[in-house]
Each structure stands twice: as structure tokens, then as C-alpha cells.
Amino acid sequence: MAVTFLGVRHHSPACALLVRDTIRRLRPAYVLVEGPADFGTRMDELLLGHAPPIAIFSYYRDAERVHASWSSFCGYSPEWVALNEGREAGAELRFIDLPAWHPAFAGRGNRYADAERRYGEVAERLCREFAVDNTDVLWDHLFEIDPDGAGERLDAYFALLRGEAEAGEDDKARESYMAEWVRAAGADAGDRPVVVVTGGFHKPALETLAASGGTDWPDVPRPPEGSTGGGFLVPYSFKRLDAFTGYQSGMPSPEYYQRLWEGGPDAAAGALVEAVVTRLRERKQVVSTADLVAARTLTEGLTRLRGHRAPARTDLLDGLVSALVNDDLDQRLPWTSRGALAPGAHPAVVEMVAALSGDRVGRLHPATPAPPLVHDAAAELQRLGLDRDGPVVLKLTAPRDLERSRALHRLRVLRIPGAVRDAGPATGADPVLEERWTLEASDPRGRRHSALIEAGAYGPTLAEAAAAVLDERVNDAGADMRRLADVLFDAALCGCADRSDRIAGAIAAGIAGSSDIAALGVALGAVLGLWRHDRVLGTARSPLFGTVVEECAARILWLAEGIRGGPAPADRDRLHALAATRDALLHAAGTLHLDRDAALGVARRVAARRDVPPDLRGAAFGLGRALGDTADPARAVRGAAGPKTFGDWLAGLFALARQEVLDPDGAVLGVLDELIGDLDDEGFLVALPALRQAFEFFPPREREAIAEGLLERRGLRGSARALLRAPAAPLLVAEARALEARVDRALAAAGLLEPGEAGPGARGASPREDEKENRDPA
Incomplete structure (x- = not known):
């Protein structure tokens, strides 16, 4: 066998020059290249006349694993040069490596992951020997600047790199398979030359393996039964090739x-x-x-x-x-x-x-076959009038606009650039029935075309591809309620009603084992909104969604009753979960099996316990009030403990029943005013951060209503809106006053301040006669 093995570094001009000169000199019968063997029958497509950089995008999907990878080529890639020079020399061209879906490539986003990244000890020793910073600098020093006679140096470099190290099982499988191709090509070529171009790390092993063994052409592996796999050509870019952008096997600075x-x-x-x-x-x-x-x-x-x-x-x-x-x-x-x-x-x-x-972007030849999704998406966007640039406003109550919305959401779920949603419903409970999008149908850099080709791995149409992505996200989410809720809402927006029930089923399956009350709250809010309101998206009154609402609400109440702990900042996510449970009990109890009496019992027990975090006690009291409990709110507010916990208790109350403060009889507001007014300066400064957080549950209009109530209660005249506009940040003022008080105490302790003398704290204080009468944490 007259076989010439050329070990190369991928994307190296010096190696490309060696490959070019060798093929021109030998004019071989076969040129064998490290590349996906299942693409080998499509060499004519690969060599149509594309403008690199381009890549072979390979995909694989089954019930257990989803894998995508790229075999990329630029103008100076040795593999690209080998194929083009081999075609010019009249050689038979073959890709000889395992397909990208093979388990040997698990975890690799790119086929050409250079060996020195995996066998770094030798590379580091060489860098120390030549006093350079890294393998890229070493490579330039040894090969790129002076490529003349690089062949022998390359052989020595790769032999040293491989050394005596035992290759991993993935490398062994690949090298054994590539050797079968080499032996078969050598036997078929007879006395004519064969050129083999592979990563330099594999060269020593292939020289040994190809020396003995069978000479039959190997079979090309096919994806296992029940899985799908394949590949397409996609435009690539220098930015994706550059090691400085995190490319797994690139040399830096492709330009x-x-x-x-x-x-x-x-x-x-x-x-x-x-x-x-x-x-x-x-x-x-x-x-x-x-x-x-x-x-x-x-x-x-x-x-x-x-x-x-x-x-x-x-x-x-x-x-x-x-x-x-x-x-x-x-x-x-x-x-x-x-x-x-x-x-x-x-x-x-x-x-x-x-x-x-550099910013070069590859371009495929117009005759390049594309996956069906590319053509389906183009036809669908044209049919719906979405193949243009500029803003689009969609009324979701109009059938055609709803169809257009679903097409755009399918593009979004598939991560196809060119359509950005600027406004629209954020949850199923969101009453917004209008969406605003910005479209960019022109694709000067080919990003959209590339993304559509790659998304073609999921299905032939926008609807099928989006549904497959949603299925993948469900599998990835496992029992993560938050992620499942996000997928559920996306399924509704995409019009994938058949997926909605499957996702809701996954949420239902995960509820019993979930101890994350915040995540359960997110899921409950999403499902309840879709169950209650979504006639537009087609999920209203779904029996499966109703079951999820029932089980989520029961689980949240069970978890809430088991929470124990001392004073701590209000947990907003936990409060939102209880608010979602309140909404379910208020709006779905008549239709679903939700026990309001049992929920009221939980609320009373949690509100009465002193070993429960204050925000949860306040929320439990608020839940009870929302469900019709007649307990005296003024008495409960007075019993909310001291300055360190008062604000957190109120945060819980406001999250569940802020209407109590806005009630026209003013009972709760009056108690709050008295309690805050009775705090001394130190207590007020301690309570202020939590109080401000609590009042953030009120939107601006309601805060203004509270301010009006305070002015009326005190018999004062003035602008409630102006009362909400402090001349400086309240927390900053509070911190300044606390600092001044500490200075006063330090001066007094040092004997520098006479009893009754006004210190800096007093001089910097507000000139108002009664500080307490003007406190307003809102």
C-alpha cells in the first residue's frame, strides 16, 4: 500500500500548504479525510462552489439524548484544501470518521477538537521549553511563520504529543474505524498513492492500525431504531471559528x-x-x-x-x-x-x-439542498405577510393575527433571529390581548438562514419543529416547576395544544415530590392563568390544567404549614406562591375541588404561630382575610411584634390582602399610623427598610391613596403626591441620621458635648416640630 499519512492541526495554513503540495505532487487515487462518513455520499454537494467558512451541521435525537455538532471548514482548513485539491487531481474522495451522532463524540460541539486540549501535559512542557505562553504561540513559532520543510517537524510534534499515552475509548473507536477505510482504499488503489488527512494526534495510531487487518470497505453506521439523525450544510462565520469567542477547537484570529x-x-x-x-x-x-x-x-x-x-x-x-x-x-x-x-x-x-x-461570513451555493423547514418557514411567513422589515401589531382576538402570532412565537422558540417581541402577555393571567413585534426579514449576514437550517433538525415545518423543541425542554426540565411553567406558556403561545396537556402532565407528576414552594407558585400562577382566561390560546377550562391547579394549591398549603424559622427578610417568591394559591381558591373553588375551609384552617394556624417567619405569618393572616375570616385586622397588626419584624409581617399581609389598608373605614391604616408614630428614632431606622419593601406591593396610585388617607386622618391639607416625593433617598437620609446620632453619642462619651447641647445630629435634623407626626414609609 502506498499510503501517505498527513497529520494536521485543523484550521492551520501551514498544514493546508503541506496537504496542497503533497496532493499536487502525488496525484493520488484516493484522498481520505477525517470527517463524518455519513456525509461521504454528498461530496458533490459539499464542493458545489461555496464561499467558506461553512460547516456540516450534524444532529441526532432520541428519547435519551439530543446532540448537535459542526464540522467546520474555512479556506485554509487542511480538510477543505484536501477535498478541493483531491477533486482537481481526479482522486476519489472519502470521509472516514464516525458520524457525529456516534457516542464517541458525546460532549463535543465540534468534531475537530484538537488533541493538545485533551493532552495538555506534553503541550505545556513544550511551551516551557520554547518559552512561549501557550500552544497557539508555540504553533506559530514552530510552523506558521516558516512552513518550509514543516512535514518532519509536524511528525515529531504529533509523535511527541501522542507519546505513550493511552488513548481514550472514544479515540480508539474512531481510529479503529478510520483504519478500516485506509486499508480498503489502499487495497483498491493497488500501486497508486493514497493520501490520508487526519488530526495529527491520530496519525501514529493510524499508521500502526492500517498495517494489518481486513481490506473490505466498512459500513457507514446508521442511527439506532427509534432515533433521527442527519446533516446539512450551513454558512459559518469567523466569529464562530475564533478561539477568543470560545470555539472548542479553533485557532484564534481567523482573519x-x-x-x-x-x-x-x-x-x-x-x-x-x-x-x-x-x-x-x-x-x-x-x-x-x-x-x-x-x-x-x-x-x-x-x-x-x-x-x-x-x-x-x-x-x-x-x-x-x-x-x-x-x-x-x-x-x-x-x-x-x-x-x-x-x-x-x-x-x-x-x-x-x-x-x-474578522467578520467574514460564509455563503452557500444557491443549488445547495436545504432542509424542508427552510422552505416551509419562507412560505409560511410570506403567506402571513411577515416577510418584511418593521413593526407589527397583532390583535390576538383576530383569527389571522393569532395565526401570525403563533408563527412568530414558533420562530422565537426555535431561536431564529429576525423577529423580536416588544410587548405582549407575559403570563396566562395577563389580560393583554395585543402583541407588538419588530421584524427584520432581510438577512444580510445569513444568520437567519443558518439558524433555520440548524433548526431543521427538529422537524420539517415550523409547527412540528417548535413542538419538538418544547418536548426537548420538557425532558430537560425534569421536575423543575419553573422551567415547566415557562414551557407550558410557550406551548400555549405557539398553538401547540397537544403539547400543553403533556407538559401539564409533567408538572402534575412533579408536584408530589417538590419541596420548592416558590417554584410551585410559579407553576400554579401559569397554569391557573391559562385555565381561567385563555380562550384565545385554547387552554381555558382544560381538565388536566384544573387537576394541576388543585394539586399545586394543596401542596403549597401543606408546605407553608411546615415552615419554621425566626425573623428574616420577606421572601417575595414564597409570598407570590401564597398569592397564587389565594387566586386559585377565590376564582376556581366553585369549579375545581379546592377546599376553602381547609385552606382557612391552615391560614389561621400559621398566622397564630410565633415560630413561623413574620412574612409568612402576615401572609397567612392576609390569606384568611381574603377567604372571609372576620378576625380583627387592627388587633393582628398590633400583635405583629417589634421594629425588626413589623415590616416583614406587613409585607406578607400586603402581598395577600393589601385591600385591607385601602379599606374606606381606615381601621388598619390608623393602627399602622399609630404604631409607626410610636417608634423611637432607633426603632424607626431599624424598621424602615422592611417597611419600604412592604409598601412596594402597592402601585403608585394606591400609595397616593394611602398618603391621602394619612393627611385626612391628621386633619392636614396638602398634596398627597408631593408627600411621596422625598427631596433625597429616604434610606440615605435614614443612614445619615443614624450616623449623626452615633456621632452625638461618641461626643457625649468623650465629654465634648454638654448635657442639653445640640450636637451635629440635632443640627442636621429636620426643622419639623414633630418628627413622628410626619413619618411615612410609603
Whole structure:
């Protein structure tokens, strides 16, 4: 067998050059490339004449696992060059790796995950040996700047990288399968050459495995029974390829390497200096001619100092930073490590990284087959008049607008860009019957087209694909009530009524084992709203939804009665859960099996216990009042304990029964006024934060009504609205007064303040004659 193995680093111009020259020299019978074997029969589609970067998007879905991955190619990818040069040489082309859905790729979002990321110990030792920061800098130093004669150096590098380490089971499975293709191609080619292009980590193993064994062509694995899988070509972008954006197997700065591939290192450095300067000037950053001269001088100096015959990527970047950044840097330069660009990087550094990353977007040939979803979505949006740019207002009570709304929500659930909802109902209980969207049908960068292709893995139509995504989200949510409630509402908005019952069933199954009262409250609020109101979305009076309401309400009450604890800040999520239970008891008890008497008993018992958190006691009292309990509210308010717990108790009351404060007889308001007025300064400052939180349950109009009641009760005239507008933040004023009081006490303790003398606290106090008479936490 005349087999030539070429180990490469994916997306390396130096490796692409080696592949190109080898194929042109050997003109092989077969070119075998690491890539998904199940796409091998579609080489004609892959080589239609696309403008890279592009990717093969592969998907797989069964009852247990959902997997998506990308095999990406840019103009300088060795695999892309191998396929195109092989076609020019008349070779047979084959992808020889396992399909992307295979368990060997579990956990990988990209097929080309470079081996040095998994076998970092050797790479780190090499970096120390050559005194460089990371493998990217090492790679440039060894190969990219001087690619002549790189073949032997590459062999030594990958052999060292592989070393004696035992490959994982996933690598073993892949290498065994690829070796079958190599043996079969070698036997079929006879004396004619065969070129094999794979990741360099696999080369040593393939050379050994291909030396012996059967020579039959291997079968292409198919997805197991009951699963779906396949692949499509999608446009890709340099931003998705860039390691600085978190790409799993990319070399950083793809625009730099594209320029390097096209014109060499000197041309790449010159073009990208211009790109960096242009970006900085567009953002109003001053870059003078002297700065450019300094950058060039420093880059040339670093190039010579580091022993490079031409500027490497980091020579260019370090030279630019030295010349253009005069500030102290708060973090390491991003090219000294691998991974995504960290938040807070210097603006000039961000622009340098962006310039070297580039903004190129691939383009597929017009004849490229697309999944049915692409065509269905285009036809559906055109039929509904949604294939345009600009704002759209939809009346959900109008059948055609409801249909348009569902189509847009299906796009949203599938994460297809180009349609943003600006306003609309937020829950099933939301009385809003109008939606506002902003559409952007034009797709100059191909983002929408790419997303539709990738969403085609879920189904052939918008309705089926959205339903499949909802199913996936249900499976992922497990017993998480919050996530299930979100999915339920999305199912209603998408018009997936058949999924609604399944999701409600999942919520019902999780209720009995859930101890998260807040999450149960979210689920109850969502389901109750859809059960009560949603004739528009088609879920009103659903029997299954009714069962969920019954079980959620009972579970929340059971959990609430078991809560114990001392003083603590009001738990708003817990209070919202009890408010949702109140709504269920008030609005659904006549139709559903909800026991108001039993709920009233729970409310009385919780409200009377002293070992229950104050906000929960207040909420229980409020729930009892809402259900018709005749207990004296004024007496309950007086018994709400001292300044440390008073505000939290009120928060619970207001969350469940704020109408008690707004009652025209003014009993509760009068008691509140007396209690707050009787607090001394220290007590008032202690109570103030919780009191303000409690009164936040009242919307502005109701707060104004409370202020009017206070003025009327005291026989004062004035503007209630003005009373709510403090000249400074109340908490800030309170903190200032507390500080002044501490200063007074310190001065008195030091003998610097005579008895009866007014200290700074008094001098800074309000000139009002009676401070207590004017306190208003609202």
C-alpha cells in the first residue's frame, strides 16, 4: 500500500500548504479525510462552489439524548484544501470518521477538537521549553511563520504529543474505524498513492492500525431504531471559528490566518495593522502616524528578538499594544492564554482581537439542498405577510393575527433571529390581548438562514419543529416547576395544544415530590392563568390544567404549614406562591375541588404561630382575610411584634390582602399610623427598610391613596403626591441620621458635648416640630 499519512492541526495554513503540495505532487487515487462518513455520499454537494467558512451541521435525537455538532471548514482548513485539491487531481474522495451522532463524540460541539486540549501535559512542557505562553504561540513559532520543510517537524510534534499515552475509548473507536477505510482504499488503489488527512494526534495510531487487518470497505453506521439523525450544510462565520469567542477547537484570529494563507506573514501583518487602526479611529480613538511608526518598529524588534523570519501573530499584537496602549492593564493580554476574551479587557485590546478575528461570513451555493423547514418557514411567513422589515401589531382576538402570532412565537422558540417581541402577555393571567413585534426579514449576514437550517433538525415545518423543541425542554426540565411553567406558556403561545396537556402532565407528576414552594407558585400562577382566561390560546377550562391547579394549591398549603424559622427578610417568591394559591381558591373553588375551609384552617394556624417567619405569618393572616375570616385586622397588626419584624409581617399581609389598608373605614391604616408614630428614632431606622419593601406591593396610585388617607386622618391639607416625593433617598437620609446620632453619642462619651447641647445630629435634623407626626414609609 502506498499510503501517505498527513497529520494536521485543523484550521492551520501551514498544514493546508503541506496537504496542497503533497496532493499536487502525488496525484493520488484516493484522498481520505477525517470527517463524518455519513456525509461521504454528498461530496458533490459539499464542493458545489461555496464561499467558506461553512460547516456540516450534524444532529441526532432520541428519547435519551439530543446532540448537535459542526464540522467546520474555512479556506485554509487542511480538510477543505484536501477535498478541493483531491477533486482537481481526479482522486476519489472519502470521509472516514464516525458520524457525529456516534457516542464517541458525546460532549463535543465540534468534531475537530484538537488533541493538545485533551493532552495538555506534553503541550505545556513544550511551551516551557520554547518559552512561549501557550500552544497557539508555540504553533506559530514552530510552523506558521516558516512552513518550509514543516512535514518532519509536524511528525515529531504529533509523535511527541501522542507519546505513550493511552488513548481514550472514544479515540480508539474512531481510529479503529478510520483504519478500516485506509486499508480498503489502499487495497483498491493497488500501486497508486493514497493520501490520508487526519488530526495529527491520530496519525501514529493510524499508521500502526492500517498495517494489518481486513481490506473490505466498512459500513457507514446508521442511527439506532427509534432515533433521527442527519446533516446539512450551513454558512459559518469567523466569529464562530475564533478561539477568543470560545470555539472548542479553533485557532484564534481567523482573519489573520486567512491573510497568512493568501499572502504570507508580511502581507498579513501589514493588512491587519491597517484594520486595527481603522477600527480604533472609527471608535474615536486617537491613533497618530507616530503611533503607527512606533508599532511597526516595535513589531520588527520583537520579530528579530524572537528569532522569526517574519512577524508572527503575537509579534504584531504585542507591538500594537506597546505602541497604542498607554494605560495600565487590569488583566493579562488575551493572547497569552487560550479561551474566550474576558470581560473588562482594554478597549484597544478588544478592537485588536476583533480585527484579527474578522467578520467574514460564509455563503452557500444557491443549488445547495436545504432542509424542508427552510422552505416551509419562507412560505409560511410570506403567506402571513411577515416577510418584511418593521413593526407589527397583532390583535390576538383576530383569527389571522393569532395565526401570525403563533408563527412568530414558533420562530422565537426555535431561536431564529429576525423577529423580536416588544410587548405582549407575559403570563396566562395577563389580560393583554395585543402583541407588538419588530421584524427584520432581510438577512444580510445569513444568520437567519443558518439558524433555520440548524433548526431543521427538529422537524420539517415550523409547527412540528417548535413542538419538538418544547418536548426537548420538557425532558430537560425534569421536575423543575419553573422551567415547566415557562414551557407550558410557550406551548400555549405557539398553538401547540397537544403539547400543553403533556407538559401539564409533567408538572402534575412533579408536584408530589417538590419541596420548592416558590417554584410551585410559579407553576400554579401559569397554569391557573391559562385555565381561567385563555380562550384565545385554547387552554381555558382544560381538565388536566384544573387537576394541576388543585394539586399545586394543596401542596403549597401543606408546605407553608411546615415552615419554621425566626425573623428574616420577606421572601417575595414564597409570598407570590401564597398569592397564587389565594387566586386559585377565590376564582376556581366553585369549579375545581379546592377546599376553602381547609385552606382557612391552615391560614389561621400559621398566622397564630410565633415560630413561623413574620412574612409568612402576615401572609397567612392576609390569606384568611381574603377567604372571609372576620378576625380583627387592627388587633393582628398590633400583635405583629417589634421594629425588626413589623415590616416583614406587613409585607406578607400586603402581598395577600393589601385591600385591607385601602379599606374606606381606615381601621388598619390608623393602627399602622399609630404604631409607626410610636417608634423611637432607633426603632424607626431599624424598621424602615422592611417597611419600604412592604409598601412596594402597592402601585403608585394606591400609595397616593394611602398618603391621602394619612393627611385626612391628621386633619392636614396638602398634596398627597408631593408627600411621596422625598427631596433625597429616604434610606440615605435614614443612614445619615443614624450616623449623626452615633456621632452625638461618641461626643457625649468623650465629654465634648454638654448635657442639653445640640450636637451635629440635632443640627442636621429636620426643622419639623414633630418628627413622628410626619413619618411615612410609603
